[in-house]
Amino acid sequence: MATHYETLGVSKDASGEEIKKAYRKLARKLHPDVNPGPEAAAEFKAVTHAYEVLSDADKRANYDATGNENGNGAQGGFGGGFGGFGDIFESFFGGGGQAGPRSRREPGRDALVRVEISLEDAVKGTVYPLQLRTAVVCPVCDGECTEPGTHPQTCEICHGAGHVQRPVRSILGQMMTVAECPACQGYGTTLPKPCPECAGAGRIASQLEKQLRIPAGVATGTRIHLAGQGEAGPGGGPQGDLYVEIDVERHPVFEREGNDLKAVLTVPLTAAALGTDLTLETFDGEQIVSIRPGTESGDTVKLDDLGVPRLRGGGRGDLVVEVRVATPRNLDDEQRELLQKLAALRGETFTEGKFETRGLMSRLRDKLRG
Numbered sequence: 001m002a003t004h005y006e007t008l009g010v011s012k013d014a015s016g017e018e019i020k021k022a023y024r025k026l027a028r029k030l031h032p033d034v035n036p037g038p039e040a041a042a043e044f045k046a047v048t049h050a051y052e053v054l055s056d057a058d059k060r061a062n063y064d065a066t067g068n069e070n071g072n073g074a075q076g077g078f079g080g081g082f083g084g085f086g087d088i089f090e091s092f093f094g095g096g097g098q099a100g101p102r103s104r105r106e107p108g109r110d111a112l113v114r115v116e117i118s119l120e121d122a123v124k125g126t127v128y129p130l131q132l133r134t135a136v137v138c139p140v141c142d143g144e145c146t147e148p149g150t151h152p153q154t155c156e157i158c159h160g161a162g163h164v165q166r167p168v169r170s171i172l173g174q175m176m177t178v179a180e181c182p183a184c185q186g187y188g189t190t191l192p193k194p195c196p197e198c199a200g201a202g203r204i205a206s207q208l209e210k211q212l213r214i215p216a217g218v219a220t221g222t223r224i225h226l227a228g229q230g231e232a233g234p235g236g237g238p239q240g241d242l243y244v245e246i247d248v249e250r251h252p253v254f255e256r257e258g259n260d261l262k263a264v265l266t267v268p269l270t271a272a273a274l275g276t277d278l279t280l281e282t283f284d285g286e287q288i289v290s291i292r293p294g295t296e297s298g299d300t301v302k303l304d305d306l307g308v309p310r311l312r313g314g315g316r317g318d319l320v321v322e323v324r325v326a327t328p329r330n331l332d333d334e335q336r337e338l339l340q341k342l343a344a345l346r347g348e349t350f351t352e353g354k355f356e357t358r359g360l361m362s363r364l365r366d367k368l369r370g
Contacts, residue, residue, distance in 0.1 A: 004050035004063065012064070016055065023051035101162025101188025104145055104152075104202065104235035108135060111230040112243045117214060119251040123261075123283050123308050125216035129209060130244065135231040136206045141195035143202040143236015152189035157181055162188040202235040212244060217311035219256065222246040254283075259317030260307045264324055267291055272325040282306055282319060289321050297325045 005012050008022045030044035053059045115128055137143045146152060154160045158181035165176045180186040194200030214224070223245050230240030248256070255262045265280060275293035279286050282303075289301050300322050307317025331339070343349065 004053050007046050007050040008054065019051065019054050023047060023055075101158075101160060101184075102186050104187055104189075105143070106233045106235060106237045108203075108231040108233035108237055108240040110240040110243065112245060114245045114247055115212070116247045116249055117218075118249050119254060119256065120283050121214065122218050122246070122248045122256075123216060125309075126214050128212040128214050130212040132208045132210060132242075133205060134208060135203045135233075136208070137232045137236045138195060138198035138202055138204050140197035141202065141236075143232075145195055145198070145200045145202045145235055146191055147193040147195055150193040152187075152191055155181060155184035155188055155190050157183040158188065160188040162186045202237075203232045214246065215311065216309040217259075218246045218248070219308075219311075220246060220248045222311070254319075256308060258308075259310055261317065261319045262322065263319065264322045265289060265301075266324045266326050267295070268326055269328055272296070272323065280321065287319075291323060295323050295325070297323065299323045 005014070008019060008026065010018055010022050014022075026047045027044065030047060053063055111132070111134060113130070113132060115130065117126065117128065121128075138145075141148060144151075155162075158164050162181055162184065163178050163186065164181050166179055168175055168177045181188075184190050191200045195202075198204050210229070212224070212226075218224075223243050226242040226244065228239050229242040232239050253263055261283075263280065265278065267276070267278065271278075271291055272295045273293065275295070276291050278289045278291060280289050281287075284306055287303055287306065289303070291301070292299075300320050303319040303321065305316045306319035309316045328335070328339075
């Protein structure tokens with residue numbers, strides 16, 4: 001494989017001006033407008049790449065040291081774009097040839113909407129009436145963009161190519177560059193009679209309502225993917241996808257933690273001391289919460305399988321009820337007297353405003369001393 005110096009026909013110690021002069025001479029000789037053969041096009045590409053490397057001081061230094069302009073010791077090809085003069089080449093010749101006119105029919109964009117549901121709906125699942133304003137295929141022209149009974153016509157300027165050639169001046173002299181046809185915007189066809197409903201777009205804006213099935217177990221941030229239900233593309237192109245993001249409202253009683261539900265139940269001091277059964281209204285109806293005798297604030301009661309269904313894998317979390325013991329307030333004289341008697345019976349006394357607990361051993365010591 002020839003080196004970049006050999007490609008340009010210069011010595012390894014050639015100056016920048018000598019390299020530039022050699023490139024201009026070869027470029028004029030091999031330019032496709034002068035020499036349209038495929039071999040000349042390949043040589044022109046190689047010459048352009050060689051000049052792009054050797055005209056850059058850093059790339060030339062790396063190339064001289066390693067044999068490669070990237071400095072990794074491996075001789076590179078022509079991939080990855082040329083930059084500099086390579087970019088000029090790409091703009092002149094369209095990256096090796098135009099692909100033809102572009103289609104009016106393009107895929108639609110994906111859409112993202114957010115919906116807010118209650119915690120109960122997240123636990124049980126629901127069907128949500130989703131209202132969506134989006135683009136749909138034009139019902140009059142069915143995406144054809146033209147008035148019914150008519151058809152697009154071949155562009156008279158570019159003759160269906162979608163692009164035209166224009167002369168430009170460069171360091172190589174006058175050259176031809178390729179640009180999008182201004183008459184047809186690159187489509188290769190024009191619309192003498194655009195559809196009156198969509199003005200030739202092939203789609204219109206419409207308000208739709210979908211019945212969205214939301215499965216049990218969703219949480220805030222869960223996204224439901226509806227393939228092919230996004231907006232229709234231009235020219236009646238295929239629909240994109242629709243993503244629905246869930247936002248779950250806060251609940252006045254229950255709070256979600258993973259797949260468990262948490263609730264706080266306040267009970268009277270007497271109920272906590274003696275124990276009782278209380279009723280709690282849940283998403284699964286009324287449930288009995290059994291308060292054990294001697295329950296303290298912060299103790300919990302777990303109700304199995306009454307939490308949130310697992311979105312994947314089956315089963316449900318639990319309902320965890322935290323008990324808070326309410327301290328009685330605004331006592332009347334009789335209630336205060338009763339509590340004082342209870343404290344005395346339990347060996348709990350107040351001396352000069354300080355609370356003291358006298359247990360069995362303390363009372364035995366007092367007896368022995370007496």
